[in-house]
Every structure is written in structure tokens, then in C-alpha cells.
Amino acid sequence: MTLLDQEAGQHRDVLDRGGGSPFPGVVNMSTLRRGTSTLLVSVLVICLTLATPGHVCAILSSSLAGAIDVASGNVTIQGKTDAGALVVVNGRQSRASTAGTFSASFPLAQTATIAVVGKSRPGFSMLLNLPVIPSFARHVLPVMAFSYDGTSRTLGLAGKLTHKPAGAVKGYVTDAEMRGSTSFAVGKDYRFSTTLRLGTGLNTLHSYVRYLLLMRYTLPDFTVTVGPVPRTIISLQVGSPRMTVGGVVKAIDAQGTKPLISNGTTMVPIRAIVESLGGSVGWNAAARCLDIRLGSRTVTTWVGKTTATVNGSSKTMSTAPTIIGGRTMIPLRFVAENLGCLVGWDQPTKGVTVVYGG
Structure with missing residues (x-):
């Protein structure tokens, strides 16, 4: 979904x-x-x-x-x-x-x-x-x-x-x-x-x-x-600089970056989330490109572009990645689901749950 x-x-x-x-x-x-x-x-x-x-x-x-x-x-x-x-x-x-x-x-x-x-x-x-x-x-x-x-x-x-x-x-x-x-x-x-x-x-x-x-x-x-049999679960909340990983509360990053909603899409600094799941994020400054890897899956995105590459195939995002306060913000659901995660939303708290099975 x-x-x-x-x-x-x-x-x-x-x-x-x-x-x-x-x-x-x-x-x-x-x-x-x-x-x-x-x-x-x-x-x-x-x-x-x-x-x-x-x-x-x-x-x-x-x-x-x-x-x-x-x-x-x-x-x-x-x-x-x-x-x-x-x-x-x-x-x-x-x-x-x-x-x-x-x-x-x-x-x-x-x-x-x-x-x-x-x-x-x-x-x-x-x-x-x-x-x-x-x-x-x-x-x-x-x-x-x-x-x-x-x-x-x-x-x-x-x-x-x-x-x-x-x-x-x-x-x-x-x-x-x-x-x-x-x-x-x-x-x-x-x-x-x-x-x-x-x-x-x-x-x-x-x-x-x-x-x-x-x-x-x-x-x-x-x-x-x-969804997958969970190996790692991450909970975040729009407007909060903290996330919970495997039951442990930690800062999303040292800059205090907070998830936000832009044009109806939840945007996050994806590095902290992917690395907490055991993946990696590479940054090409010249091309303004993020190469996101988790297990056998790869998602590549470009700042300002709604086109992304998922395991070699082109896909379209509803909102383009953007740089806010020096941090690259990425559409969470698009990236997480294409990395094999289950993503849930709790409306009363504006909370996001990311479940990864590995």
C-alpha cells in the first residue's frame, strides 16, 4: 500500500x-x-x-x-x-x-x-x-x-x-x-x-x-x-527530532532535524533511518544524487527530481527530494517501501512506523 x-x-x-x-x-x-x-x-x-x-x-x-x-x-x-x-x-x-x-x-x-x-x-x-x-x-x-x-x-x-x-x-x-x-x-x-x-x-x-x-x-x-517478520522497527513523529529504534530512543541526527509534511508527503533525513536498518547512503555532490542501499535493494534519487531508480528500473515519486537546512529530505514511504519495509501511519499522533525484516 x-x-x-x-x-x-x-x-x-x-x-x-x-x-x-x-x-x-x-x-x-x-x-x-x-x-x-x-x-x-x-x-x-x-x-x-x-x-x-x-x-x-x-x-x-x-x-x-x-x-x-x-x-x-x-x-x-x-x-x-x-x-x-x-x-x-x-x-x-x-x-x-x-x-x-x-x-x-x-x-x-x-x-x-x-x-x-x-x-x-x-x-x-x-x-x-x-x-x-x-x-x-x-x-x-x-x-x-x-x-x-x-x-x-x-x-x-x-x-x-x-x-x-x-x-x-x-x-x-x-x-x-x-x-x-x-x-x-x-x-x-x-x-x-x-x-x-x-x-x-x-x-x-x-x-x-x-x-x-x-x-x-x-x-x-x-x-x-x-508485512515482513520484523528484525528492526523504527518509530518517528512529524515535528520531533527523536526516533525510537528497537525500543531505544535516539536523536535522528546531530542537527536536530525533524520529519515534516511537504505537499502531503512525509519527508525525512533518510540517512539516519537507512543506517539504523543496516543500510548505507552515498552522496554525489556534483550530481546532487543519493544512492540508498539496504540488503539487495538499491534506490537512487536526485535533489529536485521526481524520477528515481529502484533496482535499475525508473519510478516516479509524488514529491522530489529537497535540501532544507543543509539536510537532504526524502519522501519516506517511497524509499522505505521500495527497500522492502512496511510503513504505517498513526493519525492522532502523526507517527510513522517503519518495519524491516532483512
Whole structure:
């Protein structure tokens, strides 16, 4: 998801612009039948949203479970990993307890970044774009349960509907990128559960319910990005000269340079970030060119030019690198994602999370 280099307010630009939810959340309740079926789909989308990969938790695997409380508009999570392991939720870095547990909560309708750096257990990272639930529908939607396993990347979800039309009700979930699909039945007791294996990278999930083989309703889709197993996590904040690397707070550079937003794009002094990830940055003063290397990937940019070279191929950035206060400022999302990182944005704090797997 290229969230950092677009105009404010659009779906994948929450990082650069701090925009709102990508989902319009419009539900047509003009008739009882349509209203009931829409309610079913609303519940399904809510479940899937937070139920990033993982339902069956393997032994010694970092795992996640939680609940979506639509009435309060909050999502709560609880997880299990190694004692003292690094856990990052929306840029806030902390450590798992001596028992290896961690917990957090955040609003439902926003982008959420979750990453766990396991020690003996496999970690995981994910970026979720969550839907807006209309206020008039919130009081009838139940709390939904979800789970995620760091090894199998299997999405797990379960819930109980408050209403169900007469007859057979069947739900479907498909993944546009992986072309995977699963179906489930809503029982007479209104309960349902299902799992879906997700692939690394962007997973655009489509969902709907059908009953009596005749009627089908959908809601706006949502996305889940399954990122790399984290090796290094960096948290930054627009306007702050400090960053957190692997749980340790440090200055971005000796000059006190602060990330900023220019033309809707988050700009940073890229050297400190790349070097903290284990990469290198070369500077050609004559050509005003930056050669950025991390692992097997290379990104080359030029001051004042929106054209960049990524592993030998030409690509276009939304904003050109620029020199501010003697420091070369680079579009963060473009560079970080092309170096193989997962990049997340937290609108309330204007915080950025960069996850690298190496």
C-alpha cells in the first residue's frame, strides 16, 4: 500500500496526509430485507477487518487475539510472544511482560499498525485499513472475536449475529491478490466462524452474504498488508527530532532535524533511518544524487527530481527530494517501501512506523 505519497484524505495516503478512513461506510436501510442483509455484511466486514491472518496458533508462535466492540468504537488486542519481546502498536513501542503477554487498544475506524519482534518465537507485522461503521448501525452489531498466528498467517474470525433472515445464510470471503476464497454458514444460533490464509504483502478482502440463493449485498472492501517478520522497527513523529529504534530512543541526527509534511508527503533525513536498518547512503555532490542501499535493494534519487531508480528500473515519486537546512529530505514511504519495509501511519499522533525484516 503506497500510503505516504498521495493527496490528503485518500485511502492509501493516511501516512502522508493523516487522512480519515478510506471507507465511506454508506449502508442503505430503506427496506427491512435490505437492512437485515446489510447488517450481516457489516458484521462480516468488521470481523475480517481486524482478523488479520491467523486463527490456529502454532506451538511457540507469536499470536494475537482480540475483540472489536462496535458500540464503543474500540478495538482491543491481547497477544502472546517471548518475554521482553519488542511490541509496536501504532508506533508506540513497548516490551512484552515476563510472561510474554501484551495488550493494547485503538479506535476502530483508522489505519492500525501492529508488529511483534519475537525472540525464539516467529514475530509478525501487519497494516490494517479499518472501516467506518455508521452510528445508527453500531448498537445492533455484536462484539466480534478475531485471531492471528505469526507462523501460519491464517486469518481467523468468529461472531454471533443479532439478527438473521429466515432460511439459509451463507457468507463468503475472497482475497483479490492471493485469489483465495472461503465460505461459511451462519448457524441457527446466529453464530459463525471461518479462517482464510493470507499471503505476504497486500491482501484486498471482498466479502458478502447471500441467502435463499437470490439476494446478495456487499459493503466497501478493506485491505490488510501482511508485512515482513520484523528484525528492526523504527518509530518517528512529524515535528520531533527523536526516533525510537528497537525500543531505544535516539536523536535522528546531530542537527536536530525533524520529519515534516511537504505537499502531503512525509519527508525525512533518510540517512539516519537507512543506517539504523543496516543500510548505507552515498552522496554525489556534483550530481546532487543519493544512492540508498539496504540488503539487495538499491534506490537512487536526485535533489529536485521526481524520477528515481529502484533496482535499475525508473519510478516516479509524488514529491522530489529537497535540501532544507543543509539536510537532504526524502519522501519516506517511497524509499522505505521500495527497500522492502512496511510503513504505517498513526493519525492522532502523526507517527510513522517503519518495519524491516532483512
